[in-house]
Amino acid sequence: MENIKKRNTRLDRSFDKLRAREESGLAKKSNMNRQLRKILNNKLAVAGMIVFSIIILSAVFAPLICKYDPLMINLKEVLKAPSADHILGTDRVGRDIFSRIVFGGRVSILVGLGSALGAALVGVSIGCYAGYKGGAIDGIFLRLSEIFMAFPQIILVLLLVSILGQSLMNLIVIFVITGWGPMYRMARAKMLSLREEEYVQALKSFGLNTFTICYKHILPNALGPIMVNITLSTAMFILQEAALSFLGLGVPLNIATWGNILNAAQELRILQENWWMWLPVGIVISLFVLSVNFIGDGLRDSTDPSQQG
Amino acid sequence: MLSYAIRRMLILIPMLIVISFFIYSGLELMPGDAVSYMIDPEAAAEISPEKLDALRDSLGLNDPFVLRYVKWFGGVLKGNFGYSLSSGVPIRDIVFDRLPATLELSFIALILSTIFGSVLGFISAIRKGSIADNTLTIVGMLGVSVPQFVFGLVAILIFSLKLKWLPVGGRLMPEYVTYWDRFPHIIMPALVLAATMTAGVMRYSRSSMLDSMNKEYIKTARSKGLPEWRVNLVHGFRVALTPVIVLVGFRLPTLIGGAVVIEQIFQWPGIGNEFITAVRGQNFPLVMMIALFSVFAVLIASFLVDLFTAILDPRVKLG
Numbered sequence: 001m002e003n004i005k006k007r008n009t010r011l012d013r014s015f016d017k018l019r020a021r022e023e024s025g026l027a028k029k030s031n032m033n034r035q036l037r038k039i040l041n042n043k044l045a046v047a048g049m050i051v052f053s054i055i056i057l058s059a060v061f062a063p064l065i066c067k068y069d070p071l072m073i074n075l076k077e078v079l080k081a082p083s084a085d086h087i088l089g090t091d092r093v094g095r096d097i098f099s100r101i102v103f104g105g106r107v108s109i110l111v112g113l114g115s116a117l118g119a120a121l122v123g124v125s126i127g128c129y130a131g132y133k134g135g136a137i138d139g140i141f142l143r144l145s146e147i148f149m150a151f152p153q154i155i156l157v158l159l160l161v162s163i164l165g166q167s168l169m170n171l172i173v174i175f176v177i178t179g180w181g182p183m184y185r186m187a188r189a190k191m192l193s194l195r196e197e198e199y200v201q202a203l204k205s206f207g208l209n210t211f212t213i214c215y216k217h218i219l220p221n222a223l224g225p226i227m228v229n230i231t232l233s234t235a236m237f238i239l240q241e242a243a244l245s246f247l248g249l250g251v252p253l254n255i256a257t258w259g260n261i262l263n264a265a266q267e268l269r270i271l272q273e274n275w276w277m278w279l280p281v282g283i284v285i286s287l288f289v290l291s292v293n294f295i296g297d298g299l300r301d302s303t304d305p306s307q308q309g
Numbered sequence: 310m311l312s313y314a315i316r317r318m319l320i321l322i323p324m325l326i327v328i329s330f331f332i333y334s335g336l337e338l339m340p341g342d343a344v345s346y347m348i349d350p351e352a353a354a355e356i357s358p359e360k361l362d363a364l365r366d367s368l369g370l371n372d373p374f375v376l377r378y379v380k381w382f383g384g385v386l387k388g389n390f391g392y393s394l395s396s397g398v399p400i401r402d403i404v405f406d407r408l409p410a411t412l413e414l415s416f417i418a419l420i421l422s423t424i425f426g427s428v429l430g431f432i433s434a435i436r437k438g439s440i441a442d443n444t445l446t447i448v449g450m451l452g453v454s455v456p457q458f459v460f461g462l463v464a465i466l467i468f469s470l471k472l473k474w475l476p477v478g479g480r481l482m483p484e485y486v487t488y489w490d491r492f493p494h495i496i497m498p499a500l501v502l503a504a505t506m507t508a509g510v511m512r513y514s515r516s517s518m519l520d521s522m523n524k525e526y527i528k529t530a531r532s533k534g535l536p537e538w539r540v541n542l543v544h545g546f547r548v549a550l551t552p553v554i555v556l557v558g559f560r561l562p563t564l565i566g567g568a569v570v571i572e573q574i575f576q577w578p579g580i581g582n583e584f585i586t587a588v589r590g591q592n593f594p595l596v597m598m599i600a601l602f603s604v605f606a607v608l609i610a611s612f613l614v615d616l617f618t619a620i621l622d623p624r625v626k627l628g
Binding site: 009010011044143146147150151152154155156158159161162163235239242243246247248249262265268271272275278279282285286289290293294297 | 323324327328331335338437438439447450451453454455456457458459462463465466470471477569570573584585587588589591593596597599600603604607608611
């Protein structure tokens with residue numbers, strides 16, 4: 001008896017609920033997308049989407065939310081603790097921390113999302129073609145990606161920073177250079193199995209050209225894992241931007257980003273006495289990355305049933 | 310087995326050559342003259358321009374690029390890494406001076422994260438769907454989402470600045486005699502590094518354990534009437550551990566670079582710390598050589614891990 005009770009997990013209970021609804025004729029035939037429904041059933045993914053939307057919306061509508069210019073220096077109000085006037089206090093030169101976080105989100109998210117999309121564009125378009133064609137092209141890109149992936153990521157990023165110099169655009173380019181490898185590998189692996197499918201044979205016998213076959217007909221079938229990868233890379237790049245800017249080697253300090261705000265916390269006195277200068281932004285970064293990770297996990301569960309567990 | 314090892318080795322060599330070629334090209338493209346990092350800067354200050362020119366000739370700087378590269382690479386293999394731009398110290402001395410600190414930190418973090426990660430993943434898997442499992446999943450997610458340095462800063466604030474239990478940073482002091490004198494310094498960086506690494510190991514060991522629990526031999530063990538803990542621990546966990554160990558092996562080399570941020574926060578005098586200083590100071594020879602060194606470490610370690618996996622599992626073939 002006790003054994004039966006123990007086996008009644010959350011999943012079982014939700015199945016029971018579904019069955020009960022079906023039997024009472026309440027369950028309607030849903031015309032919603034199956035994958036969308038699956039991800040909406042994942043509580044963590046939904047929570048992630050809510051937090052994600054809030055942060056994205058506040059970044060987009062930043063000028064409407066903030067009373068102060070994030071770059072406005074006000075030497076009369078330096079290192080003020082949070083108050084009604086400045087919700088999260090001010091920094092060493094009197095800039096409002098709240099507006100810096102909100103405006104900083106624009107740049108940080110741009111860097112994270114832009115780099116992930118850029119890396120996906122490069123990695124997937126190469127991986128798709130090379131994986132389908134095979135042969136010499138595939139071999140060359142495979143070796144090339146191995147070379148890039150042999151570097152510990154942060155070392156390669158810092159190496160490129162020291163070569164290319166510090167700027168917002170350079171940082172995105174560097175992240176694309178360091179991030180295309182895994183995307184390429186993933187797209188290639190997916191293509192290797194998809195190209196053996198029968199519909200590909202059929203398309204080939206129709207005489208379609210290679211580009212049409214691989215980009216128009218096969219690529220859409222590999223979109224699931226690509227989306228998952230883009231989401232998880234966005235989270236990773238946001239963390240890396242924050243770490244680099246914290247070290248003072250990422251985005252130039254005159255632009256407000258989440259990492260640049262944290263940069264001030266390198267000073268022990270600020271760390272100890274002015275918590276509002278670093279703790280809120282640390283929490284915002286963590287929340288945002290956490291929400292992106294939850295969405296990514298939810299996406300993976302809904303697009304790839306074999307990965308569930 | 311031997312032929313596998315040799316073939317695996319043969320793949321390694323062209324990669325080493327190509328990467329070192331890239332690094333050398335990077336060095337050549339850098340501002341400043343090659344002479345300035347081939348000889349001791351202090352000596353360079355006293356040499357006249359004519360002598361420098363003669364030196365450039367004698368060093369073969371007017372040779373074709375490829376020939377210069379071959380000579381440079383030969384030097385690297387013999388241990389001549391060049392000189393640091395800022396201090397004039399041979400780079401080899403800097404690397405080997407800083408390496409022990411990084412390895413000490415990384416190994417402790419690696420061991421801790423492996424133990425915690427695999428045990429927590431195991432608990433999570435055998436109690437799949439329970440409150441403990443869900444909590445661990447969320448905590449694990451937090452572990453990969455909170456930036457390492459924010460975690461470190463909070464730890465410094467609580468344990469060093471408020472409670473004053475542990476030192477803020479550093480590693481050695483002149484008055485330290487035994488290892489226990491400096492032990493308090495490593496507690497925080499090692500724990501913070503381990504905590505962020507545990508999450509990954511935990512997820513991996515959970516899915517690996519779930520995988521092994523669906524296998525036939527687990528059913529056999531159960532039907533033999535063995536107690537549940539024996540089935541899980543002896544039959545399930547042991548098998549589930551192999552991929553985890555492989556993962557840990559792959560992590561080993563990245564640790565040289567992986568602790569860069571942590572070393573910086575805790576002022577741990579390791580390679581990562583030196584690397585950041587070099588990047589900040591535009592000390593290109595040092596940046597390039599540390600990068601090259603870390604790639605060497607990655608390639609050699611991944612070679613050893615592959616070999617180890619092949620020994621464990623004879624089905625592994627050269628892909």
